[in-house]
Amino acid sequence: HKNNVNSVPLSSPASNVAPVLADIDWDNIGFGLTPTDYMYIMKCSQGEKFSKGELQRFGNIELSPSAGVLNYGQGLFEGLKAYRKKDGKILLFRPEENALRLRMGAERMCMPSPTVEQFVEAVKLSVVANEKWIPPPGKGSLYIRPLLMGSGAVLGLAPAPEYTFLIFVSPVGNYFREGLAPINLIVETEMHRATPGGTGGVKTIGNYAAVLKAQSAAKAKGYSDVLYLDSVHKKYLEEVSSCNVFVVKGNLISTPAIQGTILPGITRKSILDVACSQGFQVEERLVTVDELLDADEVFCTGTAVVVSPVGSITYLNKRVSYGREGVGRVSQQLYTALTSLQMGIAEDKMGWIMEI
Numbered sequence: 501h502k503n504n505v506n507s508v509p510l511s512s513p514a515s516n517v518a519p520v521l522a523d524i525d526w527d528n529i530g531f532g533l534t535p536t537d538y539m540y541i542m543k544c545s546q547g548e549k550f551s552k553g554e555l556q557r558f559g560n561i562e563l564s565p566s567a568g569v570l571n572y573g574q575g576l577f578e579g580l581k582a583y584r585k586k587d588g589k590i591l592l593f594r595p596e597e598n599a600l601r602l603r604m605g606a607e608r609m610c611m612p613s614p615t616v617e618q619f620v621e622a623v624k625l626s627v628v629a630n631e632k633w634i635p636p637p638g639k640g641s642l643y644i645r646p647l648l649m650g651s652g653a654v655l656g657l658a659p660a661p662e663y664t665f666l667i668f669v670s671p672v673g674n675y676f677r678e679g680l681a682p683i684n685l686i687v688e689t690e691m692h693r694a695t696p697g698g699t700g701g702v703k704t705i706g707n708y709a710a711v712l713k714a715q716s717a718a719k720a721k722g723y724s725d726v727l728y729l730d731s732v733h734k735k736y737l738e739e740v741s742s743c744n745v746f747v748v749k750g751n752l753i754s755t756p757a758i759q760g761t762i763l764p765g766i767t768r769k770s771i772l773d774v775a776c777s778q779g780f781q782v783e784e785r786l787v788t789v790d791e792l793l794d795a796d797e798v799f800c801t802g803t804a805v806v807v808s809p810v811g812s813i814t815y816l817n818k819r820v821s822y823g824r825e826g827v828g829r830v831s832q833q834l835y836t837a838l839t840s841l842q843m844g845i846a847e848d849k850m851g852w853i854m855e856i
């Protein structure tokens with residue numbers, strides 16, 4: 501790979517050389533920011549194309565108080581992970597999918613976006629430059645957070661005159677405090693995450709600020725997170741604050757269909773394919789909240805949460821429990837299948853893994 505910053509260390513060429521690792525407690529990384537060494541930055545003006553970016557030391561960035569992203573929320577983010585394999589190889593999972601989703605979102609938010617090639621190249625550079633921050637095998641992953649924002653100054657409401665594409669990375673472990681133990685959700689009946697015609701289907705930053713209130717209230721009551729319903733009928737499942745949701749009944753695995761209000765998760769899509777290849781029947785459709793009552797298992801998927809089993813769901817003061825507090829058989833099977841692929845333990849028959 502090309503590397504346009506001379507001072508950035510490249511990956512060790514021989515796999516028999518012990519990798520250099522950052523000096524942190526690898527057994528206790530949760531999902532918080534650990535500042536790393538480098539970040540990637542690329543800028544362009546409105547009406548132009550992104551052309552050349554570069555690695556810089558990780559640190560604060562300067563923005564006009566009038567930046568489009570700060571005033572009117574013109575911003576998108578992505579999330580993907582790099583894993584370190586036992587043999588020293590570094591693996592990315594379907595980075596082109598993140599690039600394509602960012603491009604879709606950029607179109608909705610009136611922003612220029614990097615090409616798929618530029619995106620993937622920038623991800624690779626960011627990972628290699630921060631190689632020592634990739635957790636050892638089995639201890640977690642390097643979470644990669646691309647941002648696309650209107651960084652130019654505006655005052656009247658309009659697309660910003662300048663855009664910044666930035667990637668920073670951080671080593672991460674489990675997302676939920678529960679670790680891999682089942683999480684407890686509450687169905688939100690008043691507030692909604694998204695509305696038809698809105699931006700629920702793109703990864704814009706405002707979607708995530710919009711769920712903080714319901715999420716905080718749920719956490720204060722001891723729940724792990726919130727499950728949202730559709731805003732029109734208030735009876736169809738949408739998603740959890742930071743992940744998609746699946747319902748298992750017998751051999752059938754169902755998840756809410758993508759109709760503009762649900763984030764098209766890459767883990768969601770991958771789990772549908774993995775489940776199908778393992779002989780499950782899979783359906784993307786309207787899933788009613790009542791179906792939670794007689795489901796065998798419920799689980800969530802996302803880059804950050806991976807596959808998280810749900811132990812209970814509370815809806816209108818009624819609590820339904822799954823798997824007697826243990827991890828359900830199907831959730832466990834799909835978690836293992838997906839993570840074995842991502843970590844390079846299972847053979848990649850899907851062609852989803854990119855070696856750096």
Ligand code: COI
Pocket residue numbers: 578579580708741742743802803804805
């Ligand atoms: C991810 O799963 O990567 C996300 O982007 C969700 C985020 C709220 C952590």
